[in-house]
Amino acid sequence: MSEHNFAPLQNDLLLRAAWGQTVERPPMWVMRQAGRYLPEYHEAKAGRDFFECCRDPEVASTLTLQPIERFAGLIDGAIIFSDILVIPQAMGMVVEMVDKKGPHFPNPLRSPDDGQYAEVMRRDVDVSKELDYVYKAITMTRKKLQGRVPLFGFCGAPWTLFCYMVEGGGTKMFKETKTWIYKYPEETKALLQKISELCVEYLALQVKAGAQIIQVFDSWAGELSPASFKTFSQPYLAYIAKHLPPRLKEMGLEPVPMVVFPKGAWYALDAACDLGYNVVGLDWLHDPAETVKTVGDRPVVVQGNADPGVLYGSHASITEVVTNMVKGFDWHNRKKGWIVNLGHGITPFVNPDDLKFFFQEVHRLTKTGAQ
Ligand code: CP3
Numbered sequence: 001m002s003e004h005n006f007a008p009l010q011n012d013l014l015l016r017a018a019w020g021q022t023v024e025r026p027p028m029w030v031m032r033q034a035g036r037y038l039p040e041y042h043e044a045k046a047g048r049d050f051f052e053c054c055r056d057p058e059v060a061s062t063l064t065l066q067p068i069e070r071f072a073g074l075i076d077g078a079i080i081f082s083d084i085l086v087i088p089q090a091m092g093m094v095v096e097m098v099d100k101k102g103p104h105f106p107n108p109l110r111s112p113d114d115g116q117y118a119e120v121m122r123r124d125v126d127v128s129k130e131l132d133y134v135y136k137a138i139t140m141t142r143k144k145l146q147g148r149v150p151l152f153g154f155c156g157a158p159w160t161l162f163c164y165m166v167e168g169g170g171t172k173m174f175k176e177t178k179t180w181i182y183k184y185p186e187e188t189k190a191l192l193q194k195i196s197e198l199c200v201e202y203l204a205l206q207v208k209a210g211a212q213i214i215q216v217f218d219s220w221a222g223e224l225s226p227a228s229f230k231t232f233s234q235p236y237l238a239y240i241a242k243h244l245p246p247r248l249k250e251m252g253l254e255p256v257p258m259v260v261f262p263k264g265a266w267y268a269l270d271a272a273c274d275l276g277y278n279v280v281g282l283d284w285l286h287d288p289a290e291t292v293k294t295v296g297d298r299p300v301v302v303q304g305n306a307d308p309g310v311l312y313g314s315h316a317s318i319t320e321v322v323t324n325m326v327k328g329f330d331w332h333n334r335k336k337g338w339i340v341n342l343g344h345g346i347t348p349f350v351n352p353d354d355l356k357f358f359f360q361e362v363h364r365l366t367k368t369g370a371q
Pocket of ligand 1: 033
């Protein structure tokens with residue numbers, strides 16, 4: 001089937017759970033598990049530029065494996081070390097990672113008639129060529145993993161990528177974004193559609209290279225009103241879920257589980273369950289028991305959702321948060337439908353031993369007979 005001849009998977013818990021099967025314990029990984037809170041991350045990165053590391057398959061695969069090695073036996077998935085902003089880069093935009101500040105676009109899209117918009121819309125982007133380094137990193141990582149755990153591929157959601165492309169970086173005001181959606185809705189939708197098509201092809205090529213499950217990060221979904229979410233996020237998330245499986249089939253590839261993470265869009269949980277994804281990621285604003293009710297009997301798995309901030313707290317607080325999740329997601333009765341994660345990426349300055357304690361508590365409290 002695969003052209004790569006990878007080692008057989010020894011721990012397929014994450015994949016079985018993501019397909020909605022009953023499992024022996026909930027699988028677990030955390031968003032941003034390879035990153036700045038790990039001392040070995042800084043060592044391996046050795047002062048190099050962030051995107052330079054993403055473009056070097058040897059470095060990217062080393063960084064991807066770091067949490068798998070440190071937390072061996074505790075976590076059940078790896079996620080390729082990369083960034084959501086590689087798609088805007090592939091579309092011809094310059095993106096830099098500024099130390100302690102985050103991503104920066106020197107020339108963001110400021111209006112539909114500034115010339116750059118027309119250029120971005122006109123350009124035929126070949127993601128197979130432009131993002132070749134990501135596929136190489138994925139294939140190399142699969143080889144180095146030797147079947148220990150499955151590997152996630154990912155992309156940014158069209159809405160979140162659009163926000164970055166027009167704001168030029170992180171923002172609290174979303175001035176440019178709101179100007180676009182309320183002044184230029186048609187041009188906004190045309191760009192969102194273009195990004196969506198690139199996302200499908202990019203994800204398919206990640207699967208071809210060896211990704212065994214994919215996640216779409218809509219980190220800024222919560223900036224939209226419920227009505228605008230329906231217009232500017234939902235249709236494009238649905239587009240990806242609808243078009244990826246047939247594209248994989250066309251390429252002679254097996255389907256993979258698909259995860260969507262519409263961060264902050266708590267009002268859209270019900271709609272998110274009908275987007276066509278196998279798994280819906282939850283941030284920590286959701287009450288676990290309420291989400292179980294909202295999902296109802298739909299075949300949707302949820303992923304999350306401990307407040308990442310608890311990792312700055314005491315061990316007693318970590319135990320309490322884990323206990324609340326185990327109870328709220330009704331683990332001991334259901335034995336399915338839940339992938340353990342934080343409600344967003346792990347933050348810098350967390351002590352990795354406290355994350356390890358979180359993992360150990362999840363194992364202890366979800367063991368059969370632990371209730
Ligand atoms: O371990 C993993 O989860 C894999 C790697 C990964 C990174 N970025 C590495 C990274 C993933 C999945 C991402 C996705 C990503 N990138 C998102 C979606 C997830 C989320 O957090 O909402 C977003 C919004 C981005 C854009 C981005 N990249 C920002 C806002 C920043 C700076 C702020 C921050 O949290 O560091 C980055 C940089 C980035 N991406 C780092 C890492 C390890 C830090 C780079 C460094 O300073 O060394």
